[in-house]
Amino acid sequence: MSMATAEQLAVLAQAMEHSPTAWAVTDEEGRVRRHNAAFAALLGLESGQEAAGRPWSHLSPVARRAEESALLRQAGQDGRAVSTHKALVQRDGGLITVVDAAHPCQNGGFWHLLSPAVNRPGLVNGRCQAMLEAFDDPIYVCDQDHNIEFLNQAMIRRLGRDATGEKCHQAIHGLDDVCPWCEGQKVQNGQTVRQEMQRSSDSRWYNVVCTPVFLPDGRVARQTVFRDVTSQKLLEQHLRHALDSQRVLFESLPVGVLAVDEHYNVTQINPAAQKILGVNANQALGRYCHDVMGCDNDPLCPLRRSAAEGRTAGPDDWHVRDSRGALVDVRMWAAAIFDSDGRHLGGVEAFQDISEAKALERHRARIIAMLAHDMKTPLISIRGFANLLLRDEDQAHAKNRRKYAQFIEQEAARLDGFVHRFLEMSRLQDGALKLKPERLDLAERLAGVVEAVRPQFRAANVELLLEAPAPAPVEADAELLGRIFDNLLDNALQHSPTGGQVHVSVIAEGGEAQVRVRDQGSGIPADELSLIFEPFFRGSNSKTTQGYGLGLAAAKAIACLHGGRLVVDSQPGHGALFTLRLPISRPSQAAAD
The missing domain is CATH 1.10.287.130 (Signal transduction histidine kinase, dimerisation/phosphotransfer (DHp) domain)
Incomplete structure (x- = not known):
């Protein structure tokens, strides 16, 4: 239809005055100038009421006005007709979707031919509407241009308003652009899309199922069902947090923990257990626990005993074998796990390395x-x-x-x-031993002890060397300090080879005085370093069977009483270096004056 003149419009209007097809004419300002009775009925106007003088855009929902005005303006500039789906606001506030065939006129207005879109998409008839209203989940239906054509009451309650005629991505999802599944044309191509999303407007989580609806005219509409899964998401988050906390706790336990199924195959093993057994998780998971722990299939095994007796077993002193075959003493607790019907599901073993003890x-x-x-x-x-x-x-x-x-x-x-x-x-x-501190020179006190023991070193053909270039004042108990030096020098003599040397030195640096005793013995094995200061411990490299393993333990305890430290550094075959560290004594102000 070409652009109509005013005369042609008048003749056409008179001819279609009583046509069942609703029509309206707008002027260049976009106001309704004339319409027929069918148009008034479409708007729900009572007899004698007219829409003349009303802006055409105001007959649409607010959310659609700008878009429709722009579309008509462009059509007028191009001098072409345009057909759109328009949501008309009826007198009672309801909405009806119509097909608006708008033809530009020479006066700048439009001739609008309107027909209800009852057969497009052909979904929301009375029976279909009743079915969709029966759902508790929010549901809406939109056309292929993303215009909402139907919302059930659950959806309206969720939005707080009826958004018929609005763009679904704006009204429902709060997005400026179309939804990802629409943008990708998945639904348009016949795919059902399932999406989990969080709406920005209420921060709630929804499972969204968007289903294509194929229309008789070949077009594709969309039916979208919302299911509020916020409670489920919160529960999942709580469970995930609980599992994460459990995992962190499981992996942080200082004791080994190993879980098995009903066949005693390993299902979980924490880092402490991996360290004790000398295996990693991949080497342990799925294997028979007795193979992983190097145990015989003993009926007295704590875990089997727990399953047989139906109660926790332990603590029991047990032994396992690490991946190298070495025996490791452990203290073990075991608990079998049963379901509510008493069926054996598996068990848990906790064990602590007590080899040192x-x-x-x-x-x-x-x-x-x-x-x-x-x-x-x-x-x-x-x-x-x-x-x-x-x-x-x-x-x-x-x-x-x-x-x-x-x-x-x-x-x-x-x-x-x-x-x-x-x-x-x-x-x-x-802590019952009391100090009798006095200010003394560490170098001088050490020199006295060195001279006293020199005959023993000479008799053993071991050279004793002392280096004390400067005074090192400390506050200390002279007698107990001498006990430390006696024990360190006696230990060095015991581990020194014939013809060897023991170097003793005193230095003051960093606010502390240090006494270092280095021997040329066979050194201390790595597995004994942590035990060297324990009472009653005697190293495997000692040349004598005399003594009770109290000397170094007493020396360290005395050093701690003085606020100092006694440490050892050693590598097998390279001797040992014992270092006593004590805070340097500062002269008081009165003494300085």
Whole structure:
């Protein structure tokens, strides 16, 4: 249809006055100038009411006005007709979707022929509407131009308004552009799209199912169902957080933890267990737990015992084998897991490496045996000489009595030394030993001890070298400080080879005084470094069977009492370096004045 003149419009309007097709004419300002009765009925106007004088754009929802005005303006400039789907606002506020065939006129207005879009998309008839209203989930239907043609009551409640005629991506999703699944033409190509999204307007989560609806005229409309899954998402987040917390806790436990299924195959293993067993997770998961732990298939196994007895087993002292085949002493707890019907589902084992504790127990047992043996010898001597004195009381000469008494005194002194060393270690461990601090020169105190022990080093053919270039003032208990030096030098002598050297030096740097004792012995094995200062521990490289493993333990305890530290550095085959660190004593202001 070409651009109509005013005369042609008047003739056409008169001819179609009583046409069932609704029509309206607008002027160059976009206002309705004339319409027929069918148009008034379409708007729901009562008899005698007219829409003349009303802006054509105001007959549409606010959200559609700018877009429709721009479309008509462009059509007028191009002098061409345009057909669009228009949502008309009826008198009662309702909306009706119509096909608007707009033809430009010479006066700048348009001739609008309107027909209800009842057969396009052919979805929202009465029966279909009733079906969609029965859903609790929000549902809307839109055409291929993204215009909403129907919303069920659940969707209207969710939005808080009826958005019929508006763009779905703006009204529903709060987006300026079309939704990703529409933009990608997935639905247009016949695909059902499932999407999880969070609406910015209410921050709630929805599962969105967008289904294509194929129309008789070949076009494709869309039906979209919203399901609010916010509660589910929150639950998932809580569960994920709980699982993450559980995982962090599981992986951070300082004890080994291993979980198995009902067939005793490993399902979980934490880093501590991997370290004890010398395996990684990939080497353990899915394997039979007894193979992973290097245990025999023993019915007394704590986990099997727990399953048989229906209660937690342990703590039990057990042993496992690491990946190298070495035995590892562990303390183990085990708990079988059952469901509500009593079926065995698997179990959990927790175990702690107690190899060091067991080693110390063995050392302690040997020390006690040695102590009992060493105490028995002087006691036998004392008893024997006492019997001699009693038997020869009348006949014994004064010379013999004196000799017997000297033997008794020597053996009693040995016993007193044993008891004194053990009591001193006990007081150090309990913090009951009190310091008697005084200001002294560390270099001078060390030099005195070095000179006192030099004859022992000379007898063993070991050279003792001292380097103390400058004074190192400290606040310390002179007697206990001497005990540290005695123990360090005695330890160096025990581990030095014949013809070797022991270097002793004193330096002051960084606000502390340091005494360093370095020997040329065989060094300390790596697995003994953490035990070297433990009471009763005696290194495997010691050249003598004498002593009770108390010297270095006492030295470290005394250093700590002084606010200092005693540390060791050693590599097998390269000797050992013991370093005593004590804070330097600063002169008081009064002394300085």
